[in-house]
Amino acid sequence: MAASAVHEGHHDDRVFHQFENYDQQTESYVLGMWCFLITEIMFFGALFLGYTLYRWQYQDDFYAARQVLNIPLGATNTTVLLTSSFSMALAVHYAQLKQTAKQQKALAFTMLCAFAFLVIKAFEWAEKFKDHHVMGPNFHWDGPGHGFVGPHGDPGHVQMYFSLYFGMTGLHAFHVIVGIIVIGTLMFMVKKNYPSARDYVNTEMVGLYWHFVDIVWIFLFPLFYLMPK
DSSP states (O other), rough: OHHHHHHHHHHOOOTTTTTSSSHHHHHHHHHHHHHHHHHHHHHHHHHHHHHHHHHHHHHHHHHHHHSSSSSHHHHHHHHHHHHHHHHHHHHHHHHTTTOOOHHHHHHOOOOHHHHHHHHHHHHHHHHHHTTOSSSSSOOOOOOOOTOOOOOOOHHHHHHHEHHHHHHHHHHHHHHHHHHHHHHHHHHHHHHHHHHGGGHHHHHHHHHHHHHHHHHHHHHHHHHSSSSOO
Protein backbone atom coordinates (compact mmCIF):
# COMPACT_ATOMS: atom_id res chain seq x y z
CA MET A 1 0.00 0.00 0.00
CA ALA A 2 2.81 2.36 0.92
CA ALA A 3 4.77 1.40 -2.18
CA SER A 4 1.69 2.12 -4.28
CA ALA A 5 1.31 5.56 -2.71
CA VAL A 6 4.96 6.35 -3.36
CA HIS A 7 4.59 5.26 -6.98
CA GLU A 8 1.47 7.38 -7.43
CA GLY A 9 3.18 10.35 -5.83
CA HIS A 10 6.24 10.10 -8.05
CA HIS A 11 6.45 12.97 -10.52
CA ASP A 12 8.04 12.49 -13.92
CA ASP A 13 10.33 15.51 -14.39
CA ARG A 14 9.68 15.37 -18.14
CA VAL A 15 6.01 16.26 -17.59
CA PHE A 16 5.00 19.91 -17.26
CA HIS A 17 2.51 20.90 -14.60
CA GLN A 18 -0.40 21.47 -17.01
CA PHE A 19 -0.45 17.81 -18.08
CA GLU A 20 -1.72 14.84 -16.10
CA ASN A 21 0.87 12.39 -17.41
CA TYR A 22 3.54 11.90 -20.03
CA ASP A 23 1.22 10.27 -22.58
CA GLN A 24 -1.16 13.23 -22.49
CA GLN A 25 1.77 15.62 -22.94
CA THR A 26 3.07 13.66 -25.93
CA GLU A 27 -0.37 13.60 -27.57
CA SER A 28 -0.62 17.37 -27.09
CA TYR A 29 2.77 17.88 -28.72
CA VAL A 30 1.85 15.76 -31.72
CA LEU A 31 -1.58 17.35 -32.15
CA GLY A 32 -0.16 20.86 -31.81
CA MET A 33 2.57 20.22 -34.38
CA TRP A 34 0.15 18.77 -36.92
CA CYS A 35 -2.25 21.71 -36.42
CA PHE A 36 0.68 24.06 -37.07
CA LEU A 37 1.72 22.14 -40.19
CA ILE A 38 -1.85 22.22 -41.53
CA THR A 39 -1.89 26.02 -41.24
CA GLU A 40 1.46 26.09 -43.07
CA ILE A 41 0.06 23.87 -45.81
CA MET A 42 -2.90 26.20 -46.27
CA PHE A 43 -0.56 29.20 -46.36
CA PHE A 44 1.75 27.74 -48.98
CA GLY A 45 -1.25 26.23 -50.77
CA ALA A 46 -2.62 29.70 -51.48
CA LEU A 47 0.72 30.71 -53.01
CA PHE A 48 0.86 27.56 -55.11
CA LEU A 49 -2.68 28.24 -56.31
CA GLY A 50 -1.74 31.79 -57.32
CA TYR A 51 1.31 30.49 -59.15
CA THR A 52 -0.78 27.89 -60.98
CA LEU A 53 -3.34 30.44 -62.15
CA TYR A 54 -0.72 32.89 -63.44
CA ARG A 55 1.30 30.14 -65.08
CA TRP A 56 -1.82 28.83 -66.84
CA GLN A 57 -2.60 32.34 -68.10
CA TYR A 58 0.96 33.31 -69.15
CA GLN A 59 2.50 29.99 -70.14
CA ASP A 60 4.89 31.29 -72.82
CA ASP A 61 6.10 34.19 -70.67
CA PHE A 62 6.73 31.98 -67.65
CA TYR A 63 8.57 29.46 -69.81
CA ALA A 64 10.81 32.21 -71.19
CA ALA A 65 11.56 33.47 -67.69
CA ARG A 66 12.39 29.97 -66.50
CA GLN A 67 15.29 29.80 -68.97
CA VAL A 68 17.43 32.18 -66.90
CA LEU A 69 17.18 30.14 -63.69
CA ASN A 70 20.27 28.17 -62.67
CA ILE A 71 19.05 24.57 -62.80
CA PRO A 72 22.35 23.01 -61.56
CA LEU A 73 22.24 25.17 -58.41
CA GLY A 74 18.57 24.32 -57.89
CA ALA A 75 19.28 20.61 -58.33
CA THR A 76 22.22 20.84 -55.91
CA ASN A 77 19.98 22.45 -53.30
CA THR A 78 17.42 19.69 -53.83
CA THR A 79 20.10 17.08 -53.14
CA VAL A 80 21.26 18.99 -50.06
CA LEU A 81 17.76 19.11 -48.58
CA LEU A 82 17.04 15.45 -49.33
CA THR A 83 20.29 14.56 -47.58
CA SER A 84 19.28 16.71 -44.61
CA SER A 85 15.97 14.87 -44.37
CA PHE A 86 17.87 11.59 -44.11
CA SER A 87 20.14 12.93 -41.38
CA MET A 88 17.13 14.30 -39.49
CA ALA A 89 15.49 10.86 -39.66
CA LEU A 90 18.71 9.42 -38.23
CA ALA A 91 18.57 11.98 -35.42
CA VAL A 92 15.08 10.80 -34.49
CA HIS A 93 16.24 7.19 -34.66
CA TYR A 94 19.21 7.83 -32.36
CA ALA A 95 16.99 9.83 -30.01
CA GLN A 96 14.70 6.81 -29.69
CA LEU A 97 17.73 4.66 -28.85
CA LYS A 98 18.94 7.35 -26.40
CA GLN A 99 22.28 7.58 -28.22
CA THR A 100 22.69 11.30 -27.66
CA ALA A 101 26.19 11.57 -29.16
CA LYS A 102 25.03 10.18 -32.51
CA GLN A 103 21.83 12.22 -32.24
CA GLN A 104 23.87 15.41 -31.86
CA LYS A 105 26.05 14.54 -34.84
CA ALA A 106 22.99 13.90 -37.02
CA LEU A 107 21.42 17.19 -35.94
CA ALA A 108 24.68 19.04 -36.57
CA PHE A 109 24.90 17.58 -40.08
CA THR A 110 21.28 18.60 -40.74
CA MET A 111 22.10 22.14 -39.66
CA LEU A 112 25.18 22.14 -41.89
CA CYS A 113 23.02 21.15 -44.86
CA ALA A 114 20.61 23.97 -44.02
CA PHE A 115 23.44 26.51 -44.05
CA ALA A 116 24.71 25.06 -47.34
CA PHE A 117 21.24 25.47 -48.85
CA LEU A 118 21.11 29.14 -47.85
CA VAL A 119 24.61 29.84 -49.20
CA ILE A 120 23.78 28.26 -52.56
CA LYS A 121 20.50 30.16 -52.69
CA ALA A 122 22.35 33.41 -51.94
CA PHE A 123 24.64 32.85 -54.94
CA GLU A 124 21.61 32.16 -57.10
CA TRP A 125 19.77 35.27 -55.94
CA ALA A 126 22.93 37.34 -56.50
CA GLU A 127 22.79 36.42 -60.20
CA LYS A 128 19.23 37.74 -60.42
CA PHE A 129 20.17 41.03 -58.76
CA LYS A 130 23.15 41.39 -61.09
CA ASP A 131 20.95 40.82 -64.16
CA HIS A 132 18.19 43.16 -62.84
CA HIS A 133 15.66 40.33 -62.69
CA VAL A 134 14.33 41.51 -59.33
CA MET A 135 10.80 42.95 -59.37
CA GLY A 136 10.62 46.71 -58.95
CA PRO A 137 11.61 49.92 -60.77
CA ASN A 138 15.04 48.50 -61.72
CA PHE A 139 13.62 45.37 -63.32
CA HIS A 140 15.01 44.78 -66.81
CA TRP A 141 14.20 42.04 -69.32
CA ASP A 142 15.77 41.44 -72.73
CA GLY A 143 14.72 37.83 -73.10
CA PRO A 144 16.32 34.56 -72.00
CA GLY A 145 19.46 35.04 -74.13
CA HIS A 146 21.02 34.14 -77.44
CA GLY A 147 20.21 30.80 -79.00
CA PHE A 148 16.85 30.52 -77.27
CA VAL A 149 14.11 29.26 -79.55
CA GLY A 150 10.65 30.42 -78.53
CA PRO A 151 8.85 33.47 -77.14
CA HIS A 152 11.06 35.92 -75.27
CA GLY A 153 8.30 36.86 -72.89
CA ASP A 154 6.37 39.99 -72.03
CA PRO A 155 8.35 42.02 -69.43
CA GLY A 156 5.29 42.59 -67.25
CA HIS A 157 4.38 38.91 -67.15
CA VAL A 158 8.01 37.90 -66.65
CA GLN A 159 8.20 40.27 -63.69
CA MET A 160 5.17 38.49 -62.24
CA TYR A 161 7.09 35.21 -62.56
CA PHE A 162 10.07 36.60 -60.67
CA SER A 163 7.78 38.12 -58.06
CA LEU A 164 6.40 34.66 -57.36
CA TYR A 165 9.87 33.15 -57.54
CA PHE A 166 11.41 35.51 -54.99
CA GLY A 167 8.30 35.50 -52.81
CA MET A 168 7.95 31.73 -52.57
CA THR A 169 11.62 30.78 -52.44
CA GLY A 170 12.26 33.64 -50.01
CA LEU A 171 9.48 32.45 -47.72
CA HIS A 172 10.90 28.94 -47.93
CA ALA A 173 14.38 30.26 -47.06
CA PHE A 174 12.85 31.98 -44.01
CA HIS A 175 11.48 28.61 -42.89
CA VAL A 176 14.94 27.12 -43.35
CA ILE A 177 16.37 29.82 -41.05
CA VAL A 178 13.68 29.07 -38.46
CA GLY A 179 14.62 25.39 -38.78
CA ILE A 180 18.27 26.21 -38.06
CA ILE A 181 17.25 28.11 -34.91
CA VAL A 182 14.99 25.28 -33.73
CA ILE A 183 17.58 22.58 -34.41
CA GLY A 184 20.23 24.62 -32.61
CA THR A 185 17.92 25.05 -29.61
CA LEU A 186 17.22 21.32 -29.54
CA MET A 187 20.95 20.55 -29.63
CA PHE A 188 21.50 22.90 -26.70
CA MET A 189 18.70 21.25 -24.72
CA VAL A 190 20.09 17.78 -25.39
CA LYS A 191 23.61 18.88 -24.44
CA LYS A 192 22.38 20.40 -21.16
CA ASN A 193 20.25 17.30 -20.49
CA TYR A 194 16.97 19.18 -20.16
CA PRO A 195 14.23 16.86 -18.84
CA SER A 196 11.99 17.56 -21.86
CA ALA A 197 14.80 16.55 -24.23
CA ARG A 198 15.55 13.18 -22.65
CA ASP A 199 13.34 11.27 -25.06
CA TYR A 200 12.68 11.33 -28.77
CA VAL A 201 9.42 13.34 -28.86
CA ASN A 202 10.97 16.81 -29.19
CA THR A 203 13.37 15.54 -31.84
CA GLU A 204 10.49 13.94 -33.70
CA MET A 205 8.52 17.21 -33.66
CA VAL A 206 11.52 19.13 -35.02
CA GLY A 207 11.90 16.38 -37.63
CA LEU A 208 8.29 16.79 -38.76
CA TYR A 209 8.85 20.51 -39.27
CA TRP A 210 12.08 19.92 -41.18
CA HIS A 211 10.52 17.29 -43.44
CA PHE A 212 7.73 19.75 -44.22
CA VAL A 213 10.30 22.37 -45.24
CA ASP A 214 11.97 19.82 -47.52
CA ILE A 215 8.66 18.78 -49.08
CA VAL A 216 7.83 22.40 -49.91
CA TRP A 217 11.10 22.68 -51.82
CA ILE A 218 10.37 19.40 -53.63
CA PHE A 219 7.33 21.19 -55.06
CA LEU A 220 9.08 24.51 -55.69
CA PHE A 221 12.00 23.03 -57.64
CA PRO A 222 10.04 21.42 -60.51
CA LEU A 223 7.44 24.20 -60.67
CA PHE A 224 10.01 26.97 -61.16
CA TYR A 225 13.06 25.21 -62.57
CA LEU A 226 11.76 22.26 -64.62
CA MET A 227 8.83 23.88 -66.40
CA PRO A 228 8.19 22.09 -69.74
CA LYS A 229 7.86 24.08 -72.93
